[in-house]
Amino acid sequence: MFLLGACCVIVFVPKISLAHRSGCHTLHTCSSDTDKYVCGDLGYPCDGSSSIKDVPLSVINVPLVVEKVFIEKFGRRPSDAESVFWKSRFRTDKGSLYKLRRVMAWHKSVGSFGPVVVVDSASMVKNINAMFRSVYDGRDPVVTENQYWISRIIDKPTEQAMKDAMLFHKGNNIQH
Numbered sequence: 001m002f003l004l005g006a007c008c009v010i011v012f013v014p015k016i017s018l019a020h021r022s023g024c025h026t027l028h029t030c031s032s033d034t035d036k037y038v039c040g041d042l043g044y045p046c047d048g049s050s051s052i053k054d055v056p057l058s059v060i061n062v063p064l065v066v067e068k069v070f071i072e073k074f075g076r077r078p079s080d081a082e083s084v085f086w087k088s089r090f091r092t093d094k095g096s097l098y099k100l101r102r103v104m105a106w107h108k109s110v111g112s113f114g115p116v117v118v119v120d121s122a123s124m125v126k127n128i129n130a131m132f133r134s135v136y137d138g139r140d141p142v143v144t145e146n147q148y149w150i151s152r153i154i155d156k157p158t159e160q161a162m163k164d165a166m167l168f169h170k171g172n173n174i175q176h
Helices: 002-012 025-027 062-076 082-095 097-109 121-135 143-154 159-171
Strands: none
Touching: 002 082, 025 121, 062 097, 082 097, 121 143, 143 159
């Protein structure tokens, strides 16, 4: 009777998988238990890290990471110019996958893929008043407003970026 009971327990015990559940599978920093990926194929080292926070920036293969996130956000591979732009952003001012995803999402929301075509700053200065009038219902900027927007050419190098910034300031009642 005891032997029959023991056999029933063994038969009805659920099969336990020898595979482990870990963030290392998400990051591909360990071997796949199911051969669905190759360790390191996302650009992270094969060191078993289970969180992006555990992976030092110096060991991340930036091109692979940037390309994966770009495809995830935009649904296609980046052009050469986009690839250079996003790799530089990751290495210089973003430094984390979370920040990179957020800034790519923002670019996508405004119809941009990243790199901007820089407009001649002299032409931007010349057009500041016209851009201001188009945003502020025909009103000319006062001197302080004009000076402020001219100072923003460095970080808003295209007319569309400048108009978007002006619209943001107008919508939030920010005065200069």
